[in-house]
Amino acid sequence: MATARFRAHPFLALLVAAWFVGLAAGLPGAAVTAAVTEGFGGTIGHIGIVIAAGTIIGALLEKTGGAALMARCVLRWIGKARSLLAMSVTGLFVSIPVFCDSGFVVLAPLNRSLARESGASFASFTVALSMGLYVGHVFIPPTPGPLAAAGELGADIGLVMLLGLAVSAPVIAATWFFARIAGRRIAIAGENSAEQAPAQSADKPADKTGRAASGEATESAQLRSAWLAFLPILLPVALIAAQSIASLPARPLGEGPLFALLRFVGNPNFALLLGVAAACAAVWHAGGRVHMEWISEALRTGGLIILITGAGGAFGNVLQATPVGDYLGELLGLAGLGAFSLVVPFLLAASLKTALGSSTVAIVTAASIAFPLLPALGLASGLGPVLTTLAIGAGAMTVSHANDSYFWVVSQFSGMTVSQAYKLHTGGSAVAGAAGILSILALGALLG
Numbered sequence: 001m002a003t004a005r006f007r008a009h010p011f012l013a014l015l016v017a018a019w020f021v022g023l024a025a026g027l028p029g030a031a032v033t034a035a036v037t038e039g040f041g042g043t044i045g046h047i048g049i050v051i052a053a054g055t056i057i058g059a060l061l062e063k064t065g066g067a068a069l070m071a072r073c074v075l076r077w078i079g080k081a082r083s084l085l086a087m088s089v090t091g092l093f094v095s096i097p098v099f100c101d102s103g104f105v106v107l108a109p110l111n112r113s114l115a116r117e118s119g120a121s122f123a124s125f126t127v128a129l130s131m132g133l134y135v136g137h138v139f140i141p142p143t144p145g146p147l148a149a150a151g152e153l154g155a156d157i158g159l160v161m162l163l164g165l166a167v168s169a170p171v172i173a174a175t176w177f178f179a180r181i182a183g184r185r186i187a188i189a190g191e192n193s194a195e196q197a198p199a200q201s202a203d204k205p206a207d208k209t210g211r212a213a214s215g216e217a218t219e220s221a222q223l224r225s226a227w228l229a230f231l232p233i234l235l236p237v238a239l240i241a242a243q244s245i246a247s248l249p250a251r252p253l254g255e256g257p258l259f260a261l262l263r264f265v266g267n268p269n270f271a272l273l274l275g276v277a278a279a280c281a282a283v284w285h286a287g288g289r290v291h292m293e294w295i296s297e298a299l300r301t302g303g304l305i306i307l308i309t310g311a312g313g314a315f316g317n318v319l320q321a322t323p324v325g326d327y328l329g330e331l332l333g334l335a336g337l338g339a340f341s342l343v344v345p346f347l348l349a350a351s352l353k354t355a356l357g358s359s360t361v362a363i364v365t366a367a368s369i370a371f372p373l374l375p376a377l378g379l380a381s382g383l384g385p386v387l388t389t390l391a392i393g394a395g396a397m398t399v400s401h402a403n404d405s406y407f408w409v410v411s412q413f414s415g416m417t418v419s420q421a422y423k424l425h426t427g428g429s430a431v432a433g434a435a436g437i438l439s440i441l442a443l444g445a446l447l448g
Contacts, residue, residue, distance in 0.1 A: 010361045014311035018318040025322035039317025044310040046151045053272035054142040055302035058098040060279040066229035073226045091132025100133035101409040108413045124183025126414040131175035138393035139164035145363035148309045152367040155385035158244020174435035232279035236271035316368025341377040342391040345370045346437045349395025357404040359396040366392045398433030
């Protein structure tokens with residue numbers, strides 16, 4: 001309510017809520033302060049470096065055209081005959097290192113030209129791209145939202161990556177089908193014209209995002225090697241996944257020097273720093289140099305996310321110190337949700353997403369609230385925290401509307417009217433969220 005009605009910043013709203021809930025629950029003031037600072041510091045210590053490194057990788061790929069190059073490669077691999085599906089898959093992979101709103105700005109010209117070349121509905125291509133970007137944004141680390149949720153819930157990041165990719169497939173299929181059907185019924189003005197400038201305004205989030213991403217290929221360097229563009233993403237993902245496999249209870253890779261090495265280089269903090277090194281090497285290999293303002297711009301973005309994430313951790317820590325979590329846990333335990341326990345974190349995140357607008361804030365806040373409820377929901381052990389992380393991600397897509405900056409980025413850079421954006425983008429996010437939670441429930445039943 002504080003962010004939606006009173007326009008309070010999420011960082012301040014979460015901290016104020018933490019103190020208010022703690023004092024209202026009868027905790028001494030000193031205990032509330034200690035819980036806030038411990039939760040804030042512990043959360044930042046766990047994922048601060050990872051988020052900062054991830055934003056730097058995304059900025060370097062944007063500024064050197066690496067994101068657009070990855071998109072063209074995916075299109076070439078899939079083929080123009082399946083170009084609509086190609087845009088969805090492109091969005092999925094590009095949004096792993098690049099925020100979905102920036103990714104949409106970067107790929108918007110390619111999206112428009114591909115729609116024109118194929119003769120298909122531009123509305124369909126826009127929905128396919130925007131939802132593909134959204135799926136990666138909420139399901140697959142090292143995107144900050146699911147990364148922060150995994151840290152808060154104690155979920156294995158490598159398993160979140162692997163199962164996040166598994167869940168992404170049916171969600172991509174559902175939104176692709178929705179894009180085909182809905183796009184046929186709606187014509188975006190000027191969709192067959194030459195490049196259309198976005199209708200920006202000074203007070204819309206898309207304006208700042210557009211300017212930030214407009215220099216994707218600067219005079220410093222232009223990436224032309226596909227493997228150099230993919231390396232900063234695939235290297236940390238592969239290392240983190242290998243570390244998760246090596247750490248399985250069965251120890252499939254043994255416990256010798258290889259195990260120790262993978263535990264070191266597969267730690268998300270170190271793996272993402274290696275990704276930064278790979279991105280810098282790609283720029284230098286292309287004959288350019290890494291500008292310090294690129295890093296500074298990325299760290300400004302990452303710093304804000306880290307602070308909000310830390311505030312969410314503080315709020316969650318206070319909830320754990322109060323009887324609120326036990327009380328809600330008893331109610332949920334009495335409800336006997338059983339196999340449908342994952343619906344609770346999904347609905348919690350969906351409520352926050354609809355009210356707050358930001359998927360990342362919804363994910364972080366929902367994770368902090370859901371953590372003390374995991375035992376009552378039967379999700380505290382095994383794959384429970386991993387599936388809860390994904391359920392929260394699905395909820396954080398449901399739904400994107402006018403209080404979400406991504407809503408404005410998609411509508412403005414595609415030329416949609418607000419009414420069309422509600423039908424296409426908001427409708428697509430509802431389909432994505434529903435497909436996501438159904439897929440996660442099916443995955444939970446399958447894995448037992």
